[in-house]
Amino acid sequence: MSDLEERNSSLLGQARKLQAMLESAVDAIITIDGSATITTVNPAAARLFGYEQHEFLGRNVHFLMPEPYHSEHDGYIRNYRTTGRRKIIGIGREVTGRRRDGTLFPMHLAVSEFEMDGRVHFTGIIHDLSAHKATEMALRQAQKMEAMGQLTGGIAHDFNNLLTVIIGNLEMLEGKLTTPLQRELTTEALEAADLGARLTARLLAFARRSHLEPESVNLNNFVVGLTDMLHRTLGATIYLSNALTPNLWSARVDPSQVESAIVNLAVNARDAMPEGGRLLIETDNAAIDADMSATLDGLPPGDYVRLSVSDTGAGMPLSVRERAFEPFFTTKEQGKGTGLGLSMIYGFAKQSGGLATIESVEAKGTTVTIYLPRHRVEPVRLHGADDLTAMPGGGQVILAVEDDERVRKLTVTRLSQLGYTVLAAASGTEALELLKSKAVDLLFTDVVMPGGMSGYELRQQVRELYPHMPVLLTSGYAEELAGNQVKPDADLRILRKPYRMADLASAIDEALKV
Known part of the structure; x- marks a missing residue:
């Protein structure tokens, strides 16, 4: 074999290696010429942007960019070639890409410059940051909710001490009153204090500082048991249906918290459907693996019982959905909601070792899902004794x-x-x-x-x-x-x-x- 043939063979081998590297690269790689026209693209880029590889070639790269970068991109290249001032080339930065379906996503773009056959070319290596950004957002949300929980729990604890004094003194005063008006005023004050106690109980549920009294239960029993009451509460314009898994696993939870969560979610759904609609309550078994855990705020892998409440109501914009679990956040008119229903559900689920999530699309509806850890012991329902009449002590x-x-x-x-x-x-x-x-x-x-x-x-x-x-x-x-x-x-x-x-x-x- 001649020297020329050996060199050609060597060059052909190197080209094949480079092509194999390009084809197997995890990140998207796109090359353009000096006029921003795409000359090569690898399979990862095709998967990332949603086009076939041949659909890239010969097009200006700015079609992969949203505004204002779409219109300004060619100016960036001209400015660089005129002044030599670098903004991305040789540096890299976070930018936004546009897929074929119009959706935008965050990406890191690193651009290098090379010359071939006397002409300038640019290579862009693109790394999708969607998962990274989602993780960052979930972490920020978790930190925010944790901080709010600490603040809320401390406030509720102090309020409970104040309410203990108010209720106790009102009760002692009640026995010394002589007129019907005095007794009526005291009764109203006690009722208001009881309402305050229920308010702090919801705050403590959000803060995950409630003292729960868990039992091993089957969630299907709660859904069935509440159906008649929910029919009356929702009204004739709401069609209520259940989809309950027959062999549902047990969960060890506080029964009163489960009932409260179902009723709160049903009432929220009713309010989101003023003209009527459909409300679906579902239960099922969910085996969460490591991949699913990453999409569920780091919920530990394992077996969970899943309770979902879905409506066909107005849905939530992203700005509302991101804050829906915050205490006192509400979109209802003043006096029609405390903003504590969803926050209580969030805290109850977290304190029980699970998670609450929201999926919502404007004009289509909302689904709130509660994940509760599976309990492998069969339910044992504890029946409380009748209320005991308080008897005076004996000098102990x-x-x-x-x-x-x-x-x-x-x-x-x-x-x-x-x-x-x-x-x-x-x-x-x-x-x-x-x-x-x-x-x-x-x-x-x-x-x-x-x-x-x-x-x-x-x-x-x-x-x-x-x-x-x-x-x-x-x-x-x-x-x-x-x-x-x-x-x-x-x-x-x-x-x-x-x-x-x-x-x-x-x-x-x-x-x-x-």
């Missing part, structure tokens, strides 16, 4: 531990009225000192307290020092009890703030019986 000694002075004063008064002898402490440390010198029948302590010792930690120490002493906890949200640091404990008892006198009497009586 109760140590009440509460850092809020107003709540502590109220607690002492209430327990004294119930017939108990009451000792009071403002911290866990003070309580332990009192226990050294006083005989106590029950420790009644707040959970969240300053000073380095929570009510839960105080309970642990008391159980070690005085193993037979019963302990009753109380809190506005009991964040330690909602977190992972608390081990399951059948003997754990908690009274949630704000509470009525009858609730306090019943909880104390039950704790003393143990």
Whole structure:
């Protein structure tokens, strides 16, 4: 073989290697000449932009760009060739591409310049940033919701302390009133305080600081059980239907939260369909793998029970959909919504180890989906006993531990009225000192307290020092009890703030019986 033939063979081999590299490249690669006309394109570019490879060739590259870059692109090249000033060439930057179907997507574009046969050419290497941007957005959203949850939970905790004082003093005042008008005013004030308590309960659900009482349940039972009530609530113009998976897995959740979520979603759907429409409630089993997890805000892979509520209503624009789970965000008229329904559902799902998502298209409808972890033990429904009438105490000694002075004063008064002898402490440390010198029948302590010792930690120490002493906890949200640091404990008892006198009497009586 002659030297010329060897060189030609070598060049042909190199060309084939380059072609193979171009064909197998993951990123899109496009070359253009000095007039911005496309000369070569690889398969990755065809897949990314949605065209066949031959449809690129001979066209100005600006057809792959949205405005204003589409109109200004040729000017960029002329400016560079005239002045030598670089904006992308040799530098790279994030820009926006336009697919064949008109959709836009973020991409990183790196452009290099080369000369061949005395003519200038440019090579663009394009990396699709869609997945990266989606991950960034999900992270920002998660961080924002976490920050809002911390703020909301703290506010709700303080409000619960205030409501405890208001409700307690109103109840004690109620028994001393002499006229019907006085009793009516007090009753209205108590009802308003109860509404405030329900409001803070929703805030705490969003903040994932509610003390949930989970049971192993089948979600189909809730959907079927609520159907008649939903028919009455939705009205004649809304067609309600169910699509329930027969062999639905069990989920371990708080039943009251599930019922509240279904009703809230149904009411939201009704409001989105003022002229009527269709509402569909679905349940199914969902096995989430690693790929699906990435699209569901990092929901851990595993088995989940999925509950979806879909409507054919007005739908949401992107700006509304992105904020729909935020507390107090609402598009309803003033006085017609608190903006806490969806935020409560979001917090309930997250605290239960799952996720809530929204899919919505304007003028087509909305679907809210709740993912709840599968529970592999068959449901055992717990039937509560009838409400107990609060009975006065028999002089037992109760140590009440509460850092809020107003709540502590109220607690002492209430327990004294119930017939108990009451000792009071403002911290866990003070309580332990009192226990050294006083005989106590029950420790009644707040959970969240300053000073380095929570009510839960105080309970642990008391159980070690005085193993037979019963302990009753109380809190506005009991964040330690909602977190992972608390081990399951059948003997754990908690009274949630704000509470009525009858609730306090019943909880104390039950704790003393143990």
